[in-house]
Amino acid sequence: MDVDLRKLRYFVAVAERLHFGRAAEALHIAQPVLSRQIRALEFELKVQLFVRTRRATELSPAGEQLLADAGPLLASAEALRRRATRAARGADSFTVGFMPGLIVTAAVRTLRERHPGLTVEVVRTTWDDQTEAIHDGRVDIGYVRLPIDQRGLRVRPLMSEPRVAVLPTGHRLAGKDMTDIADLADEHLLQDPDAVPEWRDIATELRRPGRRRTGPVFHAVEEKLEHVAAGRGVVVLPLSVVTFYTRPDVTYVPVTDIAPNQVCLAWDSARRNPLIGEFATIATDLVTDGQ
Structure with a gap:
């Protein structure tokens, strides 16, 4: 049936x-x-x-x-x-996905210069759909932040960057040169605790049965920063995200004892579009050259 x-x-x-x-x-x-x-x-x-x-x-x-x-x-x-629609358009378009804080302009420009008749688009993704956008054909290749489910994908490491605690400007840790995760044990995290397992394992609000503070988990960067500024909690983000979304009522402090965020390129392992490999090489070379 x-x-x-x-x-x-x-x-x-x-x-x-x-x-x-x-x-x-x-x-x-x-x-x-x-x-x-x-x-x-x-x-x-x-x-x-x-x-x-x-x-x-x-x-x-x-x-x-x-x-x-x-x-x-x-x-x-x-x-x-979506894949059928993309195939019908032929090889005259290419779409790159990117996560907040990542700048892809140089790689996109280089691909356009190499292929003057090619339309190269960019799509901003989120933690929730960065791999979904690859699987469903919205993007040909994506700049993703680990961890991700890598099934069905080819993943190429690109770079890593430190993570920082994002705080309201009046916070007790504001102005410090650095901190460690233990200093955040008594804070309320405004994101999925699994995204910061180092905090999750020592968090006061998670270690006391029945004491977990209720409230929504925020996914969009803009939402997180609004609630941090209002003093409702803290978040831990990659450094480039925070510097990209600079605002006067929020500050950040590097966290020294948590793993850096890994940025990778990812694409559907079943795709055979030669532009994917070409773009991946361009992006990797630009990072190697410090651009």
């Missing part, structure tokens, strides 16, 4: 909101149409996907399983579409 991807997208919209009305509004379709499509999907799969009462809509066990499986399936379909 073939699964209708359109019905699957409708299902995911409802499953993520657990509300048919809000899902229909997000999909820009009428609620009765959405309900019919979900019933049709249930009929095709011969399972009940939702348990609906007057007060709530919940996923059935089959619905929970389908939601877990639907994400990768829809992502693969979207990646296929």
Whole structure:
């Protein structure tokens, strides 16, 4: 049996909101149409996907399983579409992904100069999608920050850079030449603790059962800096990120006893585009030459 991807997208919209009305509004379709499509999907799969009462809509066990499986399936379909679109455009375009704080201008300019008819685009990625953008075809090659899931990728080390503690300007550590991770043990971290395992292993708020401070984990650099400036916690970032986003209400102190951040180039190991290898060589040579 073939699964209708359109019905699957409708299902995911409802499953993520657990509300048919809000899902229909997000999909820009009428609620009765959405309900019919979900019933049709249930009929095709011969399972009940939702348990609906007057007060709530919940996923059935089959619905929970389908939601877990639907994400990768829809992502693969979207990646296929993007790769086909890119192939249809031919070899006249090339896209480079880059993480915050990294400047790729010199490498992009060099590639353009070597291939005057080539359109070279750049796409800013984040911690959440830096590898996803490679897999789904949004970028041909990406400047990534480790750690990443390297399955299906070729990864070439490029450089490393120190990491710093980002603090509000009135912080007790502000103005110090350097610090160590133990000085941050009593701080609240505004990012995923797994991103700073050295802090996670000694953090006061993680070592006391039930004492972990609640609150969102922020992913965008701009969000992190806003909350640091407001005195709600600290973050640990690569040095280039902080210097790129300089602002007067935030300062930073080098942390001496944590591993540096590793910057690499990464691309889909199945791709055979010769421009990928050429760009990787250009970028590596520029770093070697100190540009």
